[in-house]
Amino acid sequence: MTASMHAAFASTRIVVVATTSDVASLASAVGGDVIEVKTIVPPGTDPEAFEPRVSDLSTLSDADLIVRVGLGYDLWIDKLIIQLHRPEFQAGGGRLVDASIGVPLLEARGRTPVTEDGHAHGLGNPHYWLDPANAETVTATIAERIIRLMPAARDTIVANRNRFLATLHERIVAWMQRLAPYRGASLVAYHNSWPYFARRFHLNLVGFIETKEGVAPSVAHLSSLIAEMGQNGVRAILQEAYEPKNFSEMLSARTGAPLVVLAPTVGSVPEARDYLSLMDFNVGALARTLATGSH
Ligand SMILES: [Zn+2]
Known part of the structure; x- marks a missing residue:
């Protein structure tokens, strides 16, 4: 050669x-x-x-x-x-x-x-x-x-x-510190995208708006979710950037839990340009929402 x-x-x-x-x-x-x-x-x-x-x-x-x-x-x-x-x-x-x-x-x-x-x-x-x-x-x-x-x-x-x-x-050290004040906080998500995230940051996912992947919720499911959210003191509703917002907004209005749009994937919001900024965005957005809710 x-x-x-x-x-x-x-x-x-x-x-x-x-x-x-x-x-x-x-x-x-x-x-x-x-x-x-x-x-x-x-x-x-x-x-x-x-x-x-x-x-x-x-x-x-x-x-x-x-x-x-x-x-x-x-x-x-x-x-x-x-x-x-x-x-x-x-x-x-x-x-x-x-x-x-x-x-x-x-x-x-x-x-x-x-x-x-x-x-x-x-x-x-x-x-x-x-x-x-x-x-x-x-x-x-x-x-x-x-x-x-x-x-x-x-x-x-x-x-x-x-x-x-x-x-x-x-x-990871910085993200853990950022979310440490909200350890054990109860959350609801639209889609079941966050069990790994929740486990890492000691958050407690108590329910989902979807009952099956990709299927819209029934009225009966939403009513029981509202009751559960009250019992568990749910502090935020996680809304994946791609999912329809109407159900989450209704739940937020009924329970007072704020809605936070998180990025389930790189590129699903403009701030999530790559893997590290994806995690930065999610940790920051959630921490800001939980901080507002606790006052
Ligand atoms: Zn999924």
Whole structure:
């Protein structure tokens, strides 16, 4: 190989296609300049209601590595992968990364996910990236798989991840301090997106406006939720940026609990530009709401 060929080889970046902005951001944090990241679910779109388009197949055909959330959250990627006709991207083929591997799951129910209606919470609650401590496991999984494809980039990838983790650990301390005054606060959410977040920050989720993923609540459910909110002294209603606001506003008016819009994914509000700013936004928005409510 000539020197120029070596240079050309060294400058080739691998293409990582991520199903969602959250795993895309974590892949970027470790891959840095070594990889080019493409995301399938467009910014500002609810990943849980996403349906793949024909153009997603051409995005996927550029991939060297595919990163998925797993746990039934992005089941649609399986159909696209079948259409790719490239066995290396099928399960066990080495180029499909399930980012949930090794993450301690909440609400694991040991049954297979339901395939209709976009996403399901069948194998365990899939919103695991909302516990910032889980980013450590997810970045380890992604880093290991990139290094396997690009052994020469090992030192760079390891250094990128160490730098990301140093910032993450600092921020986790700050986020814990910010929410410490509200330890044990009771909350209601529209969708069941926050069990990992709540567990990390010692918050108490007592109910959901949705009774089933993606299904609007009944009047009977809302009445019993209002009663429960009173009994538990619910201090805020978490509203995911993508979900309809009318039910949360009604509950807020009836119970006096303030409504706070949180970002379940990177890009769901403009402030959540990447993984760290996603967590910054959620911790800050919730802390401000709970501080107002306590006076
Ligand atoms: Zn969900």
